[in-house]
Amino acid sequence: MIDVDLVKALASDKRLQILDWLRDPERHFPPQRDGDLVRDGVCSLLIAEKLGVSQPTCGAHLKILNRAGLLRAKKIKQWVFYRRDEVRIAEIKESLSGDW
16 A cells, blocks of 8 residues: 555655755754754754745645654754654665565
8 A cells, every 4th residue: 555645755855855864964954952963853943944945834844754754753842853763764665675
């Protein structure tokens, strides 16, 4: 069965770029005042800035990635931080490499 949320998440160059950046957040993002880049994730504001889009546009991309299970969200104070769900990503890669 095809996971429509997953296909939608992977159908955007911007969303793929976010996933790539979050693979190594310390390399791609500056230190944050709140939240550890690796343990807690990257603040959505930093992702929007780096992506060159508005916060609402970035939020829509992050919501799609989160719904597909590719990201985990964590709220700290008034901010939401995102990091990759490596277990889910590994499961997806394994299922996509299986026999058709």
